[in-house]
Amino acid sequence: MSLSRKCKPSTSARSVKAEVFSSSTSPAEMEAIARRLRRHIITMTGRAGSGHPGGSLSAVEILLALYFKVMRHKPQDPHWPERDRFILSKGHAAPALYATLAECGYLPLDELATLRQMDSCLQGHTDCTLTPGVEMSAGALGQGLSFAIGVALAGRLNAKDYRVHVLLGDGECDEGQVWEAAMSAAHFKVDNLVAIVDNNGQQIDGWNREVMNLDPFPAKWQAFGWQVIEVEGHSIPQLSQAFDKAKKIKGQPAVIIAHTVKGKGVSFMENNPHFHGTAPTAEEVKLALKELA
Amino acid sequence: MTQEFYLRQAYGETLVALGRENPDIVVLDADLSRSTRTILFAEKFPERFFNCGIAEQNMVSIAAGLASSGKIPFASTFAVFVPGRCFDQIRMSIAQPRLNVKLVVTHGGISVGEDGTSHQSIEDLALIGALPGFTVIVPADAIETVQAVRAVVAHPGPCYIRLCRPKVELVYDQSYRFKLGKAVTMRRGGDATIIAIGLMVKTALEAAESLKGKGIDCRVLNMSTLKPIDEAAIIQAAADTGAIVTAEEHLEHGGLGSAVARVVATHQPVPMGLVAIKDTYAKSGKAVELLERYGLTAKDIEQAVHAAIKRKRPK
Numbered sequence: 001m002s003l004s005r006k007c008k009p010s011t012s013a014r015s016v017k018a019e020v021f022s023s024s025t026s027p028a029e030m031e032a033i034a035r036r037l038r039r040h041i042i043t044m045t046g047r048a049g050s051g052h053p054g055g056s057l058s059a060v061e062i063l064l065a066l067y068f069k070v071m072r073h074k075p076q077d078p079h080w081p082e083r084d085r086f087i088l089s090k091g092h093a094a095p096a097l098y099a100t101l102a103e104c105g106y107l108p109l110d111e112l113a114t115l116r117q118m119d120s121c122l123q124g125h126t127d128c129t130l131t132p133g134v135e136m137s138a139g140a141l142g143q144g145l146s147f148a149i150g151v152a153l154a155g156r157l158n159a160k161d162y163r164v165h166v167l168l169g170d171g172e173c174d175e176g177q178v179w180e181a182a183m184s185a186a187h188f189k190v191d192n193l194v195a196i197v198d199n200n201g202q203q204i205d206g207w208n209r210e211v212m213n214l215d216p217f218p219a220k221w222q223a224f225g226w227q228v229i230e231v232e233g234h235s236i237p238q239l240s241q242a243f244d245k246a247k248k249i250k251g252q253p254a255v256i257i258a259h260t261v262k263g264k265g266v267s268f269m270e271n272n273p274h275f276h277g278t279a280p281t282a283e284e285v286k287l288a289l290k291e292l293a
Numbered sequence: 294m295t296q297e298f299y300l301r302q303a304y305g306e307t308l309v310a311l312g313r314e315n316p317d318i319v320v321l322d323a324d325l326s327r328s329t330r331t332i333l334f335a336e337k338f339p340e341r342f343f344n345c346g347i348a349e350q351n352m353v354s355i356a357a358g359l360a361s362s363g364k365i366p367f368a369s370t371f372a373v374f375v376p377g378r379c380f381d382q383i384r385m386s387i388a389q390p391r392l393n394v395k396l397v398v399t400h401g402g403i404s405v406g407e408d409g410t411s412h413q414s415i416e417d418l419a420l421i422g423a424l425p426g427f428t429v430i431v432p433a434d435a436i437e438t439v440q441a442v443r444a445v446v447a448h449p450g451p452c453y454i455r456l457c458r459p460k461v462e463l464v465y466d467q468s469y470r471f472k473l474g475k476a477v478t479m480r481r482g483g484d485a486t487i488i489a490i491g492l493m494v495k496t497a498l499e500a501a502e503s504l505k506g507k508g509i510d511c512r513v514l515n516m517s518t519l520k521p522i523d524e525a526a527i528i529q530a531a532a533d534t535g536a537i538v539t540a541e542e543h544l545e546h547g548g549l550g551s552a553v554a555r556v557v558a559t560h561q562p563v564p565m566g567l568v569a570i571k572d573t574y575a576k577s578g579k580a581v582e583l584l585e586r587y588g589l590t591a592k593d594i595e596q597a598v599h600a601a602i603k604r605k606r607p608k
Contacts, residue, residue, distance in 0.1 A: 140385040147386055157340070
C-alpha cells in the first residue's frame with residue numbers, strides 16, 4: 001500500500017525571510033496576489049480534471065485578508081503554538097487554501113500541479129495529516145465550526161492569545177451541526193473565535209433560496225447569540241476592518257457574513273452553479289487565464 | 294461475598310483522579326452527566342468541563358478541536374448516541390486525523406433495560422470498530438474500567454470505551470493489571486475456549502464452571518481490548534482447544550464474534566459459536582429478562598460450547 005507523501009517544506013525566498021508573516025503588503029500587491037490565487041485555482045482544477053472552482057474563487061479575498069493581513073503565523077513553522085488558526089470548514093474550497101498556503105511559503109508552488117493525483121499531498125478535500133498549514137481534515141460539511149470551538153476553548157484553557165478563524169459556506173449552513181455549534185459558541189462565550197461565511201448564494205443544486213432557504217440569515221446568527229458583521233467579501237479593506245472589529249468584541253463570538261460571488265473573477269463562471277463541482281475544460285482554462293492575465 | 298459495582302461510577306471517580314494529576318484532561322458530556330458520572334469531574338473542575346447539551350455531533354467535533362490543540366478530551370454520553378448519531382463526525386474529525394480523543398460511553402448493550410430499543414446500543418461496536426486506527430475497549434468490571442481509563446491516557450490516539458448500565462460483579466481483584474491489546478486468561482482449559490467481553494465475562498465464567506461439572510474444561514478469555522484484537526491469543530486458543538465460542542452484548546454482525554471469526558478463519562479454522570443478539574432489536578424489560586430473552590445467558594453459552602465441540606474435526 002502506498003501512502004500519500006507529505007509536502008516538503010518550501011524553500012522560496014519569501015518564506016525563509018518571513019519570521020512572523022508581516023502585514024505590510026501593499027494594496028497593489030494584494031491585488032496581484034489575488035489574481036495569482038485565481039490563476040492557481042483555475043490551473044489546478046483544470047489540470048486535475050475535477051474539483052470545486054466556484055466556491056474556491058469566491059473565497060480568495062477572505063483567505064488573502066486572513067493570511068496576508070490579519071493572522072499571525074509562520075509558514076516555516078506550521079505548528080507554531082502561538083499561531084492564529086485558520087480552519088477551512090467548507091473543505092471543497094481546498095484549491096483556494098492550497099494556493100494561499102503555497103503563496104505564503106507553506107509548500108512549494110510547483111506542488112499545486114499535483115492536486116488530486118495519486119500520492120499527492122494535496123487531496124481533493126483537505127487532509128491535515130498531509131498538508132502543512134491545514135488544521136483540520138474537512139470535506140464532510142458542518143464540522144468545522146464545532147472543531148474551531150474546541151481549538152478556541154483550548155486556547156482559553158492554555159491562556160494563549162491566539163485567535164481562531166473558521167470559514168463556512170452558506171450552503172453548508174443547511175447542516176444542523178452548524179447551529180448546534182453556533183448555540184454552544186455563544187453559550188461558552190468564545191470570543192477568540194470568528195466565523196466567516198462565504199455567502200456566495202449558491203450550492204451545488206442552484207441558488208440557496210431555491211434549494212434550502214437560509215433567510216433571514218444574519219438574524220439567525222444574531223438569534224443564536226452572535227455579533228454579526230456584514231461585508232462585501234471581495235473587498236480586502238472591508239474584510240480587514242471587519243476582522244479588527246471582531247477582535248474587539250468580548251464575551252460573545254462574531255460572524256462575518258462576507259457577500260461574495262461564486263466563481264468570482266471569471267466571467268463565465270460567476271454565479272454559475274455548474275462550476276461548483278466541475279473543473280474547467282482545457283478551453284475554459286485558456287479563456288479564464290486570459291481574463292485573469 | 295460477591296461485590297457489585299457500577300462501571301460508570303468507577304469511570305467518574307477515575308476522571309477526578311486523572312484531573313488532579315493532569316491539567317490537560319478535559320471532559321465533555323451531552324446532558325447526561327449524572328448518568329455517565331462525568332458530573333464527578335464537573336464538580337471538581339468546572340472550568341475543564343463542557344456540557345454540550347443534547348448535541349452529540351457538536352460535542353464530538355469540539356472534542357476533536359481540543360485534542361488537536363494538545364488537550365486530552367474525554368467525551369461521554371450513552372453508547373447509543375455515540376457512535377450511531379455522530380458517525381461521520383467521529384470518522385472525519387477524529388479517526389482520519391487520528392486525534393487523541395477518548396470516547397467513553399455508558400449504557401451499552403441491552404442491559405440498559407426498560408428504556409427499550411431507542412436506548413439499547415447493539416450496533417456501536419460494529420460502527421466504531423470499522424474506523425481505522427480506533428482502539429476499542431469493553432471492560433468486564435469496575436476494576437478493569439479504572440485501569441482501562443488510565444491506559445487510554447497513556448495511549449495517544451482515538452479510543453472508545455464501552456461501559457454497561459447495571460452494576461457488575463467483580464471478576465478481578467486489586468492486583469489485576471490491564472494490558473492494552475492483551476486478552477486475559479480468566480480460566481485454563483483444553484476442551485473449548487469461551488471468549489467474552491463486558492458483563493458477559495462473568496456469564497462466561499459461570500458457564501465454564503457449570504461445564505466443568507459435566508466434564509468439559511473450558512478456557513475463558515476476557516477480550517477487553519476488542520480492537521486491536523489479540524490475534525495471538527485467539528490463534529493459540531483455536532490450536533489448543535479446537536473450538537471457540539464468543540459471548541457479547543451486541544449484534545452478531547460486526548462485534549466480538551465477527552472479529553474473532555475473522556482471525557480464526559484466516560489463521561486457524563476451528564468450529565465456532567456466536568452468543569450474541571441475532572438480527573433483531575430488543576424491547577423494554579429488566580436487564581436480566583432481556584439477557585435471557587435474547588440468548589445471552591450462561592445456559593446459552595453452554596449450549597454453544599456443546600454444539601461447537603460436536604463439530605470438532607477428529608484429530
